[in-house]
Amino acid sequence: xxxxxxxxxxxxxxxxxxxxxxxxxxxxxxxxxxxxxxxxxxxxxxxxxxxxxxxxxxxxxxxxxxxxxxxxxxxxxxxxxxxxxxxxxxxxxxxxxxxxxxxxxxxxxxxxxxxxxxxxxxxxxxxxxxxxxxxxxxxxxxxxxxxxxxxxxxxxxxxxxxxxxxxxxxxxxxxxxxxxxxxxxxxxxxxxxxxxxxxxxxxxxxxxxxxxxxxxxxxxxxxxxxxxxxxxxxxxxxxxxxxxxxxxxxxxxxx
Amino acid sequence: xxxxxxxxxxxxxxxxxxxxxxxxxxxxxxxxxxxxxxxxxxxxxxxxxxxxxxxxxxxxxxxxxxxxxxxxxxxxxxxxxxxxxxxxxxxxxxxxxxxxxxxxxxxxxxxxxxxxxxxxxxxxxxxxxxxxxxxxxxxxxxxxxxxxxxxxxxxxxxxxxxxxxxxxxxxxxxxxxxxxxxxxxxxxxxxxxxxxxxxxxxxxxxxxxxxxxxxxxxxxxxxxxxxxxxxxxxxxxxxxxxxxxxxxxxxxxxxxxxxxxxxxxxxxxxxxxxxxxxxxxxxxxxxxxxxxxxxxxxxxxxxxxxxxxxxxxxxxxxxxxxxxxxxxxxxxxxxxxxxxxxxxxxxxxxxxxxxxxxxxxxxxxxxxxxxxxxxxxxxxxxxxxxxxxxxxxxxxxxxxxxxxxxxxxxx
Ligand code: SF4
Numbered sequence: 036x037x038x039x040x041x042x043x044x045x046x047x048x049x050x051x052x053x054x055x056x057x058x059x060x061x062x063x064x065x066x067x068x069x070x071x072x073x074x075x076x077x078x079x080x081x082x083x084x085x086x087x088x089x090x091x092x093x094x095x096x097x098x099x100x101x102x103x104x105x106x107x108x109x110x111x112x113x114x115x116x117x118x119x120x121x122x123x124x125x126x127x128x129x130x131x132x133x134x135x136x137x138x139x140x141x142x143x144x145x146x147x148x149x150x151x152x153x154x155x156x157x158x159x160x161x162x163x164x165x166x167x168x169x170x171x172x173x174x175x176x177x178x179x180x181x182x183x184x185x186x187x188x189x190x191x192x193x194x195x196x197x198x199x200x201x202x203x204x205x206x207x208x209x210x211x212x213x214x215x216x217x218x219x220x221x222x223x224x225x226x227x228x229x230x231x232x233x234x235x236x237x238x239x240x241x242x243x244x245x246x247x248x249x250x251x252x253x254x255x256x257x258x259x260x261x262x263x264x265x266x267x268x269x270x271x272x273x274x275x276x277x278x279x280x281x282x283x284x285x286x287x288x289x290x
Numbered sequence: 291x292x293x294x295x296x297x298x299x300x301x302x303x304x305x306x307x308x309x310x311x312x313x314x315x316x317x318x319x320x321x322x323x324x325x326x327x328x329x330x331x332x333x334x335x336x337x338x339x340x341x342x343x344x345x346x347x348x349x350x351x352x353x354x355x356x357x358x359x360x361x362x363x364x365x366x367x368x369x370x371x372x373x374x375x376x377x378x379x380x381x382x383x384x385x386x387x388x389x390x391x392x393x394x395x396x397x398x399x400x401x402x403x404x405x406x407x408x409x410x411x412x413x414x415x416x417x418x419x420x421x422x423x424x425x426x427x428x429x430x431x432x433x434x435x436x437x438x439x440x441x442x443x444x445x446x447x448x449x450x451x452x453x454x455x456x457x458x459x460x461x462x463x464x465x466x467x468x469x470x471x472x473x474x475x476x477x478x479x480x481x482x483x484x485x486x487x488x489x490x491x492x493x494x495x496x497x498x499x500x501x502x503x504x505x506x507x508x509x510x511x512x513x514x515x516x517x518x519x520x521x522x523x524x525x526x527x528x529x530x531x532x533x534x535x536x537x538x539x540x541x542x543x544x545x546x547x548x549x550x551x552x553x554x555x556x557x558x559x560x561x562x563x564x565x566x567x568x569x570x571x572x573x574x575x576x577x578x579x580x581x582x583x584x585x586x587x588x589x590x591x592x593x594x595x596x597x598x599x600x601x602x603x604x605x606x607x608x609x610x611x612x613x614x615x616x617x618x619x620x621x622x623x624x625x626x627x628x629x630x631x632x633x634x635x636x637x638x639x640x641x642x643x644x645x646x647x648x649x650x651x652x653x654x655x656x657x658x659x660x661x662x663x664x665x666x667x668x669x670x671x672x673x674x675x676x677x678x679x680x681x682x683x684x685x686x687x688x689x690x691x692x693x694x695x696x697x698x699x700x701x
Contacts, residue, residue, distance in 0.1 A: 100686050100690065112697065113690050113693045113694035113697055114690070114694075115690070115694035115697070115698075116694060116697045116698070116701075139687070150698075150701055151694070151697070151698045151701075152698075153663070153669070154694060154698075155672070156687070156690070156691060238656060
């Protein structure tokens, strides 16, 4: 059975097409202002890429903040459930997921079947999200993709004490003017984000093995900072960014 | 009959008929309060947890700024007034009831054109410390006397010294009222008012208890609405009569098998104040998942202490009762109350509103959440919002949390 999952996030739209537990392809696109159109487009591009027709797809599940605007989906399921299902599919040992996306971060505890046991979301504040890192990268005039590797070269992470993105930005600027190295500042930024996420994770109760998903999982610096804070190794799958879409496609099989 | 007609009929059947009477009582009450000066009556503003019985016995019309705050929230005027208060210099961290009410006073703002001017104020800090400053501000603004009843926080037990402290203040309160009204307290009347207060509380609790029935004839959202009388007119015959009528209606609904949520499958308990400007959205959201909020910690807070009140010795027993309200006690005691409600209503989950405004209610919620999950094995959901200030409510984020929580309950 061929199924598709579409995950419309605040910054990117993701699609995954599966055939009975085998990933046929995935795709990521910028969401833009029209979530409805983004859902259609990302799937269109993906099926063209894998040389398939829309008719071949038996069922579609949408997820993410834009889940209800995907009008051709058979069902909308929250990203919490989809991330649980996706992570379990990729690595059945996983019991805890840290998902850091563009505008929120969440932690999810799952059981041995991928069922969600508990979750928490940080959505009131940009600290500890992709947006936070983006703003900081701009303040430092560093390309976001270089953030991870650069932070690994730090000799001591700077202390960023503000929990608010706006204040943290001015803190970063004053660190720059004090002559603190870019590497140390970036490491400090990752640690600030990780400390936020770890507080939330501890509230839910960390059960290893832990997987990190979402776009920020591509940032090795963020992953390392989180490992230190959570005091446990973190597994990152090559499908980290499309984990929710994969979960949605798996759930579509049950429709 | 068309499908639409049937759906409309079903909806009509589920409506609580007593609502009309309730609205009538509240309208009459506010008209009386607003025309008090003409009828020669005194008006006192009082906190929701304050001992109103003494005012009723002295024929003073009690007015509740917090109830006013709730009305402002429900009529979606909260953001505007909160912003006005912030322009006046009040912090956004201040309770939105206080902000809305402080901003409404000078401009007669809000859905009823402002509250009637008080002759004096009565502030009891059994609910929070915010009310102290809020009432001081109001006392200065209106240039009227303020009586403060200080109820010590109960960590483990209410010591004899604390009890004496509150009882002594109760006598001072009576003396204050006698000075303000220029007449002596009629203790026979006071006794009658106490009796009616307890009767009202018992009836209110009985109304809430009907939701223990499966399916529930009413939800917490209905309780939020019908609560106003036990707060504002406790100790009057009107309240007793009304709740008797409401109770009869609920019992009849149970007999007729009328449920508030058509396909009640999941029963949930609500913690903290309502999100006044979103009650409809929230109730529909939960109902769309066949979930019914059957009970809550908020509306039962008033009746929660009724067993402590002895109408024959109201002054002394009332002092203990007023000090023992839900948010003036330790987390362990709050947990006991919560656990009892969870058992009584036999719920599948607990929904906690982490309310930016109400610190005493929201502080410790994460610990309570943990206790409930660990000791009772009940799933919980935390929603971050504010009771009046809609700027703290993010629809899509709250929707995701509720949907995810319900997905979890369903699997
Ligand atoms: S802080 Fe809480 S208890 Fe105090 S007035 Fe505001 S809502 Fe009421």
